Amino acid sequence: MLLEVTNLTKSFGGITAVRDVTLGIPEGSISAIIGPNGAGKTTLFNLLTGIYKPTSGQIMFNGRSIVGLSPDKVNAAGIARTFQNIRLFPAMTAIENIMVGMHSRLKISVIDTLLRNSAFHQQEKAVSDKARDLLSFVGLLHKANEVSRNLPYGDQRRLEIARALASDPKLILLDEPTAGMNPQETVAATQLFRRVRDELGITVVLIEHDMTVVMGISEHITVLDYGQKIAEGPPEAIRNNARVVEAYLGRRAAGTHQEESDHGDAA
Ligand code: ATP
Numbered sequence: 001m002l003l004e005v006t007n008l009t010k011s012f013g014g015i016t017a018v019r020d021v022t023l024g025i026p027e028g029s030i031s032a033i034i035g036p037n038g039a040g041k042t043t044l045f046n047l048l049t050g051i052y053k054p055t056s057g058q059i060m061f062n063g064r065s066i067v068g069l070s071p072d073k074v075n076a077a078g079i080a081r082t083f084q085n086i087r088l089f090p091a092m093t094a095i096e097n098i099m100v101g102m103h104s105r106l107k108i109s110v111i112d113t114l115l116r117n118s119a120f121h122q123q124e125k126a127v128s129d130k131a132r133d134l135l136s137f138v139g140l141l142h143k144a145n146e147v148s149r150n151l152p153y154g155d156q157r158r159l160e161i162a163r164a165l166a167s168d169p170k171l172i173l174l175d176e177p178t179a180g181m182n183p184q185e186t187v188a189a190t191q192l193f194r195r196v197r198d199e200l201g202i203t204v205v206l207i208e209h210d211m212t213v214v215m216g217i218s219e220h221i222t223v224l225d226y227g228q229k230i231a232e233g234p235p236e237a238i239r240n241n242a243r244v245v246e247a248y249l250g251r252r253a254a255g256t257h258q259e260e261s262d263h264g265d266a267a
Contacts, residue, residue, distance in 0.1 A: 001060075002027035002171055002203050003048070008057030010043055010227075017043040019227040021057075025171070025220075030197050030204045032214045034238075035224035036247055041207045042084065044224070045173050049081050050074040062170060080169035082160045084176045090149035094140055097148050098131040098163050134162040137200075138192060154185030158192065165200070172196060174206040178213055186210060190217055215239065223247070 003025040010018040018040045025031055033041050046052045048059060050071040059066050066074055088097050135141045138158040143151060148159060157177060164172055174193065178186045190213050197204050208214045214221065214235070221238045223231040225247040231238060238244055 001025060002062060003205075004058075004060040005044075005048070006058040006060075008044070008047060008059065009055045010040075010047055010052055011055045017227050018047060018054075018224075021224070021227070021229050023222050023229065023232065025203060025205055027170075027203055028197065028201065029219050030193065030217055031206075031220040031222065032218040033205065033207050033222050033224060034209070034211075034214055035230075038226075039224040039247075040227035041224055042175060043227075045081060045175055045207065048074075048173060049079060075167050075169075078168075078170035079173065080164035080167045080171070081173040082157075082164050082175060082177060084179065086156050086160060088148045088156060088159060088163075090147070092148060093145050094135060094148055094151065094155075094159050095128070095131050095144040097159055098134055098166050099127050101163055102127045102130065102166050130166065131162075134165055135159075137165070137195075138162045139188075152185075154181050154189065157181065157185075157189060161192065161196070165196070165202070169202060171203045171205065174204065174208075176207055176209060178208065178210050186213060189213075193217060 001024040005021060005023050008018055008021045009016065021040075021044065033044060035041055043052065047054050048066075050066070050069050050073065054067060057067075061074075062078060064077075066077055066079075069077065089100065092100065132141060132144065135144050138161055140151075140155060140158055140162065143155065148156060151159065161172075161174070161177070177193070178189050181189060193204055193206065194217060196202050206213075206218075218235055221232065221235060222229060223238060223241070223244050225243075230247060231241045231244050233241075
């Protein structure tokens with residue numbers, strides 16, 4: 001397992017957003033985390049990326065605990081992510097959006113930078129070459145110098161993925177990566193996620209509401225409801241899982257007594 005989460009819990013005051021979740025992500029796999037709104041999916045990503053510290057539980061990544069590491073350190077350890085809402089620098093060009101993140105990781109001295117010497121120029125070239133490679137990988141090289149806010153929505157999403165890839169992650173977490181896309185953009189994005197795994201060897205985990213995407217791409221699915229894992233397995237098993245179907249059909253909207261006994265104060 002590249003990522004192993006054990007008995008992970010996160011409470012915010014009286015709300016337990018993630019409750020005793022255990023899951024494993026095999027290296028080189030494509031997995032999905034699904035569940036109704038408010039199920040705890042984004043909170044789980046925030047725990048995995050150091051934005052939140054767990055109330056309890058363990059997160060092992062690549063053989064070591066990452067609990068308590070800052071988001072920067074988690075990223076340096078090999079986990080990159082994209083967010084539900086696009087977080088590009090809107091006034092910067094596509095290539096600048098990628099390069100800006102890489103600059104913070106350069107091992108170049110202030111003196112080199114001030115002198116603009118050969119060490120500086122070599123690093124600048126390496127950064128720019130890599131950014132161009134990434135733009136090419138996501139199909140945006142021809143738009144390298146376009147200001148990101150002028151890019152179509154699907155392209156902005158691709159650019160975010162390129163930026164996440166710039167940190168050379170072993171694992172990429174995509175939070176609702178096809179939300180707001182039209183059907184053509186969704187198909188193209190799904191192909192891109194597969195290429196990230198197939199061509200770059202990066203393990204992919206996505207939070208996704210579009211069941212066509214989830215069922216079409218995932219090898220393994222984990223289902224959360226009220227912060228708890230209610231099912232996991234391959235797509236066929238999840239599709240036919242009665243508890244999952246119930247969660248999605250909005251059992252709680254019908255207000256059955258079963259709901260209260262299943263979820264207790266988590267509801
Ligand atoms: P969606 O699919 O709607 O994005 P989700 O499955 O990602 O939902 P989360 O955003 O993780 O769900 O939220 C899970 C629960 O935790 C919700 O009840 C939410 O209101 C609560 N929650 C999340 N973050 C916080 C916070 N910082 N403070 C208090 N409650 C929070």
